[in-house]
Amino acid sequence: MRxxxxxxxxxxxxxxxxxxxxxxxxxxxxxxPVNFSHKVHADKAxxxxxxxxxxxxxxxFAGIPTLDKCAGCHTAPMGATAAEKNFIDQxxxxxxxxxxxxxxxxxxxxxxxxxxxxxxxxxxxxxxxGDQGASDGLRPxxxxxxxxxxxxxxxxxxxxxxxMNDCVACHRRLRLEHSCLDCxx
Amino acid sequence: xxxxxxxxxxxxxxxxxxxxxxxVPWRLITDTALWSENWxxxxxxxxxxxxxxxxxxxxxxxxCAVRARCVGEQPVSLAGAxxxxxxxxxxxxxxxxxxxxxxxxxxxxxxAAVAEALAKCGAEERIAVLDLRPGRTASWTYxxxxxxxPNGVYVAPRQTTVAVNLAAAKTVLSLGxxxxxxxxxxxxxxxxxxxxxxxxxxxxESQTAVMADxxxxxxxxxxxxxxxxxxxxxSADAETTALARELRDNGPALVVDREMSAEVLELNRLLASxxxxxxxxxxxxxxxxxxxxxxxxxxxAVTDHSIRVLLIDESVPGGYVPWxxxxxxxxxxxxxxxxxxxxxxxxxxxxxALPTAVYPEAIDDIPAAIDSVAATFRISVPLVPAPAGVVSxxxxxxxxxxLQVGDALRERADAIHKTGQGTIRSSAVRGMKADxxxxxxxxxxxxxxxxxPGPPKVMRAAPDVRSDNLPLHIAVCGGGPALASPLMSKxxxxxxxxxxPNYVGLHPSDARACGIExxxxxxxxxxxxxxxxxxVAEVGIRPGVVQxxxxxxVLDVCGGCSSAKVVPx
Numbered sequence: 221m222r223x224x225x226x227x228x229x230x231x232x233x234x235x236x237x238x239x240x241x242x243x244x245x246x247x248x249x250x251x252x253p254v255n256f257s258h259k260v261h262a263d264k265a266x267x268x269x270x271x272x273x274x275x276x277x278x279x280x281f282a283g284i285p286t287l288d289k290c291a292g293c294h295t296a297p298m299g300a301t302a303a304e305k306n307f308i309d310q311x312x313x314x315x316x317x318x319x320x321x322x323x324x325x326x327x328x329x330x331x332x333x334x335x336x337x338x339x340x341x342x343x344x345x346x347x348x349x350g351d352q353g354a355s356d357g358l359r360p361x362x363x364x365x366x367x368x369x370x371x372x373x374x375x376x377x378x379x380x381x382x383x384m385n386d387c388v389a390c391h392r393r394l395r396l397e398h399s400c401l402d403c404x405x
Numbered sequence: 406x407x408x409x410x411x412x413x414x415x416x417x418x419x420x421x422x423x424x425x426x427x428x429v430p431w432r433l434i435t436d437t438a439l440w441s442e443n444w445x446x447x448x449x450x451x452x453x454x455x456x457x458x459x460x461x462x463x464x465x466x467x468x469c470a471v472r473a474r475c476v477g478e479q480p481v482s483l484a485g486a487x488x489x490x491x492x493x494x495x496x497x498x499x500x501x502x503x504x505x506x507x508x509x510x511x512x513x514x515x516x517a518a519v520a521e522a523l524a525k526c527g528a529e530e531r532i533a534v535l536d537l538r539p540g541r542t543a544s545w546t547y548x549x550x551x552x553x554x555p556n557g558v559y560v561a562p563r564q565t566t567v568a569v570n571l572a573a574a575k576t577v578l579s580l581g582x583x584x585x586x587x588x589x590x591x592x593x594x595x596x597x598x599x600x601x602x603x604x605x606x607x608x609x610e611s612q613t614a615v616m617a618d619x620x621x622x623x624x625x626x627x628x629x630x631x632x633x634x635x636x637x638x639x640s641a642d643a644e645t646t647a648l649a650r651e652l653r654d655n656g657p658a659l660v661v662d663r664e665m666s667a668e669v670l671e672l673n674r675l676l677a678s679x680x681x682x683x684x685x686x687x688x689x690x691x692x693x694x695x696x697x698x699x700x701x702x703x704x705x706a707v708t709d710h711s712i713r714v715l716l717i718d719e720s721v722p723g724g725y726v727p728w729x730x731x732x733x734x735x736x737x738x739x740x741x742x743x744x745x746x747x748x749x750x751x752x753x754x755x756x757x758a759l760p761t762a763v764y765p766e767a768i769d770d771i772p773a774a775i776d777s778v779a780a781t782f783r784i785s786v787p788l789v790p791a792p793a794g795v796v797s798x799x800x801x802x803x804x805x806x807x808l809q810v811g812d813a814l815r816e817r818a819d820a821i822h823k824t825g826q827g828t829i830r831s832s833a834v835r836g837m838k839a840d841x842x843x844x845x846x847x848x849x850x851x852x853x854x855x856x857x858p859g860p861p862k863v864m865r866a867a868p869d870v871r872s873d874n875l876p877l878h879i880a881v882c883g884g885g886p887a888l889a890s891p892l893m894s895k896x897x898x899x900x901x902x903x904x905x906p907n908y909v910g911l912h913p914s915d916a917r918a919c920g921i922e923x924x925x926x927x928x929x930x931x932x933x934x935x936x937x938x939x940x941v942a943e944v945g946i947r948p949g950v951v952q953x954x955x956x957x958x959v960l961d962v963c964g965g966c967s968s969a970k971v972v973p974x
Binding site: 222223226227228229230231232233234235237238239242243246276278280282327328329364366367368369 | 411412415416417418419420421422423424426427428429432433435436437439440442443449450452454455456457
């Protein structure tokens with residue numbers, strides 16, 4: 221009986237360590253430079269995703285907007301919050317680009333054209349990025365210490381994964397499997 | 406309660422079982438696999454905004470317009486902006502990373518040595534600049550510098566004084582000219598192709614031979630003279646007489662060879678092609694103050710053993726003068742400085758090989774190609790910055806001569822703008838501000854001026870070195886630029902698409918007659934020397950022909966000769 225209890229204790233310790241402790245060890249948590257609220261910009265400023273995350277003239281995706289875009293409205297503090305004051309003092313006034321920690325950056329060996337998915341396939345941003353557009357703040361980026369990838373690529377509740385398997389599953393469902401070279405050019 | 410060894414093993418066993426039901430082992434396996442995709446040593450492509458830059462390819466006189474796709478400041482792919490690029494142009498952005506690239510050199514030491522040699526120069530000794538691509542703005546700087554130093558002489562490979570108008574030709578006879586292997590402006594040649602009948606004489610079945618309406622598999626060397634005699638009614642050969650009649654009756658005719666030699670010009674004159682398909686080479690304006698520069702001198706006109714200091718600019722692909730021809734002009738104690746992107750050219754013979762910028766790092770203008778009947782001016786704008794250790798040959802030589810040179814390209818552009826002639830990007834220069842003109846040039850624009858061409862000048866014939874002891878006719882393969890990108894080097898290393906620099910090709914019967922097997926080692930001998938090679942026996946090569954690669958080592962031996970022999974090593 222005692223032997224079974226010890227064995228079970230080992231199982232439980234491993235399960236606890238693996239499911240609770242391991243994520244804290246494997247992921248490095250990096251806070252975002254600005255506590256940006258998508259919700260405020262969408263609700264109060266009436267912004268849409270593509271107002272800031274725009275396509276360039278050549279069809280390439282600009283991704284996270286640069287400071288120039290932010291400074292278009294935030295030349296002076298818009299409101300009296302500490303976050304707004306911090307943003308103006310730390311970034312807009314000294315013209316210092318915020319070093320955002322992206323959640324969804326794909327590795328260099330992947331070619332992912334946003335324009336094909338958004339304009340041609342009419343996919344909503346939320347389909348891959350979840351409800352990021354309705355968030356009131358920015359979560360810290362959790363970066364895998366070994367692979368260097370963001371934790372977000374594995375997906376979570378309300379946030380689908382962005383691994384190759386996820387891409388393949390969607391393409392297979394829509395009968396759009398063509399070639400490895402579609403993404404790995 | 407005492408913990409026993411058995412308890413520890415049971416706990417560890419339980420932990421091992423439990424761990425299998427956690428993400429730990431599976432995540433570690435996945436992460437390790439992902440990490441291995443990015444471990445040290447794997448090149449990391451740059452990230453940044455994707456944008457386009459426009460420039461001109463300076464690898465050959467065609468000067469094709471280039472659209473470079475850049476990520477950040479790094480060009481990642483090149484494409485033609487107006488017409489497709491050749492294979493060299495497509496991979497031109499690889500050149501800065503060539504394994505043989507020179508990035509550092511003893512610049513100060515070389516400058517001191519040249520200054521010392523200049524001070525010791527005797528009255529009969531000369532300082533010379535050998536410019537492999539004359540006609541550039543840098544070439545004018547060399548000529549001005551040589552005019553400023555005592556006994557200075559500006560030397561360039563033999564240049565044709567004519568331009569050819571393929572669009573006006575109805576029949577074209579090519580005597581070994583690589584019309585479809587990079588000759589002239591490839592897009593012009595291809596555009597004009599359907600309007601003329603092409604008769605091509607060459608011992609090899611080259612790309613031009615394949616594209617010709619008629620291929621004459623003969624040595625093209627003596628053909629010009631034979632046709633000229635047939636036109637004068639002095640030839641009894643029926644085939645040559647028929648060819649001469651075809652050229653005369655289906656005019657306007659144009660006869661071309663690689664360099665538009667004197668024999669070919671004489672043949673064009675007999676065919677009444679002067680002023681129609683053969684015109685004087687157009688001249689691009691230069692500032693008035695530059696015209697006091699030293700004249701262009703042919704190397705053969707320089708006295709033997711007279712050059713004390715020789716400065717060679719091979720920073721851009723151009724003509725190649727075989728080293729034996731240069732060596733006989735050098736004095737007993739010469740100083741040779743080569744400016745190049747590698748040591749593979751004249752750097753092998755120089756005391757100092759100084760590194761230069763290479764396309765697409767260098768800013769340079771591109772002189773007109775042989776098939777350009779309009780005066781042109783276009784600039785190759787850098788796409789990437791040059792390494793810190795490289796030197797500008799023009800600045801180096803101007804400084805030695807004590808010549809104050811500012812922005813020579815801008816000066817020349819202003820001189821062209823001042824004429825008010827010509828167009829750039831379909832806009833007339835007249836009425837355009839100088840800054841706008843300069844900006845258009847820097848954006849890949851080409852200035853052209855369709856000035857009515859004058860009558861061509863006839864050149865002196867070059868002596869042809871032939872000998873009965875050298876039974877094989879030399880055919881140089883490839884007409885592309887001397888610079889080969891790493892990608893093109895890989896092509897010949899892993900395929901038979903191009904002849905490697907140390908290989909020669911022979912027909913199997915010739916190889917047998919020489920006592921050499923396919924892949925065997927041999928010595929290639931000409932009147933200028935010999936070089937060790939390997940032999941490829943290939944039935945596609947005509948009997949009596951030795952095919953050689955256009956590499957500096959081989960051209961040193963074959964460049965000034967037309968016949969050779971191959972003997973076992």
